Amino acid sequence: MKIVVDCYGGDYSPQETVKGCLLALMQNQDINLVLTGNAVELTNLVGGKFDGRIEYLNASEVITNLDVPTTAIRTKKDSSLVVALDRVKNDDECVGMVSSGSTGAVLTGAVLKIGRIEGVSRPALLPLLPTLNGGKVLLIDCGANVDCKPAMLVQFAYLAISYANSVLGISSPRVALLSNGTEDKKGNEFTKQVFELLKQEPINFVGNMEARDILSGSYDIVVADGMYGNIALKACEGTATTMLKMIKQEISKGFFTKLGALLAKPAFRRVKSRMDYNQNGGAPFVGINKILIKAHGASKANSICCAIEQVKEMHKSNFINKIKDTLPRNNEQ
Amino acid sequence: MKIVVDCYGGDYSPQETVKGCLLALMQNQDINLVLTGNAVELTNLVGGKFDGRIEYLNASEVITNLDVPTTAIRTKKDSSLVVALDRVKNDDECVGMVSSGSTGAVLTGAVLKIGRIEGVSRPALLPLLPTLNGGKVLLIDCGANVDCKPAMLVQFAYLAISYANSVLGISSPRVALLSNGTEDKKGNEFTKQVFELLKQEPINFVGNMEARDILSGSYDIVVADGMYGNIALKACEGTATTMLKMIKQEISKGFFTKLGALLAKPAFRRVKSRMDYNQNGGAPFVGINKILIKAHGASKANSICCAIEQVKEMHKSNFINKIKDTLPRNNEQ
16 A cells, blocks of 8 residues: 655654654555655665655655645645645545644645545544553544534544544444533533534433543543644643653752662653654544544654554554444535 | 631541641731631531631531532522631621632632622633743633633733732733644634734733643743633643653552652652642632632642632732732723
8 A cells, every 4th residue: 555755844854754654664564655855865865775665756845834824735836745645635546644744734735635525524633642541542623623613523523433433443432522521511602512412413422521531541532622622632742741851850859869760761761652642653634535644743753654554554444434434414514 | 817718618628628727827827717617516626726816607508519509609508608708708807718619609609799809800710830940820711711702811811910910929921822823823713812902912912822831931821711721721630640640550560660769759749749739729719809719629738728828928919909900991891
């Protein structure tokens, strides 16, 4: 199977992106890659390895975080991102793509170029976060749609259920609504409307939940509007980072605590790796006609490799068709 | 100065609440307390200590989390909370109060009984969170108002500025708006409107900020609608708890990591104490005519003591009058 990788636009592009590609090719005999960007530079970085399994698709421009997404997609037609999107859209052999470029441009471009699955109103970002019991929780939407109507969140639930069914093998995922309390009456006007809609759906809706329980392992899917979801996701990220830094600060204050930290280092490394959801790939952008993984802007080789493997897993689990089967009919908003 | 303490309604009431009161009396010669609740039980718990500095105000009922706040305030007139609110309202000597009871009931009761400061549209919850550099950040509103109009957030900013000015001694606090990115154009329709309003005010408005930077120390005040703020606050809380549990899980996996953790224990304890903002008191409910600290439901003696001391500090810094001076005129919404 062919997977397209936008090799520019990330913080460590193209070096780390290419390294990630090579890692993925080494670990996955069943994939071939199409790399987009400066073909000469990319060819040099690859250095003749994996001949026959890599295709170079030249692109002379790069879309950055400073570009206005919609304008950039329209005007930078020869950017590594747009070239990647066009290829994925037009080539049936290409099952999906990975980009660590500007989130706004990647999402806008994906909707404009690859297009939405019929019946999907708004595609959404669906990161997988680590839970305390070693599992995963799906948080949807995390920022693609900052102004939502209640019915959109019902679709988000179905998109995440499709993922849980096909990729994670969870047949009846526990769906909860992000709110300010667990009781049925909690929430603001918006979430109360969403609550009533979700209650009517033939899904395993377990009710309202609080942001403090996102990582608890009590839920498989947390549904939120893109603004709430973004705030929750980033608050989790920020607290994890802050705590690791605070631990460092406090440990450095004494000899014994330093010694102890040295001995406990492997444990910390494991916690850091568990909490760093970016390290394990990227966030699927779901509801479009192909598989797309938005890798973090700061992705290094390992994350890119994981993101490529995510595309492979999603394709093997028949994710796109699962969405089409799962979405209720006549649900276009 | 007299401070009223609602001794029932918390998870560890009245035992821990009373212990906290005794601690506060011991550490603060300049305060007297009025304890509300079952006077016989309270008298027994106090055991004759601090004679002359404690007044017992009997109340035969307790409002719980199961009660509907507005109904409970109206019907349970002889509850420890309502009796406390009435006393604070009517007795000029009582400068403020502490309650670890049902958040909904405490906030509703405070508005109904104590009343809003003239010109304040919506009082708000203002917790102080720890920052990486050892300082504090004020997050307003954290759940009192889940359906806000843009202008309300401007008032929240002024309420927090009053606190920063008077209690923290920060003359020109850096005010940021919780959004999904730092750029001026980020946000949803609601926050974009708030952004435009805040920009016009004669305050130190530094723009949009992301939830991942709440604890960074880059801001003194983070303004949010009560729903966003609640989600951000609880996501921070939940991640901190989850990480400490994950660290425990990972440490228990090996002999050396266990030994290391033992040596590093003082450092962990300090991190835990820094992150646990409840341990250092409660969240001021600001914009009403008296000082009110909403202590966490799970408050133990130390938190109650800190919450009482918060009331004292806020009174000494002339917080209520500072609000009246700071609020722009004709700002009622």
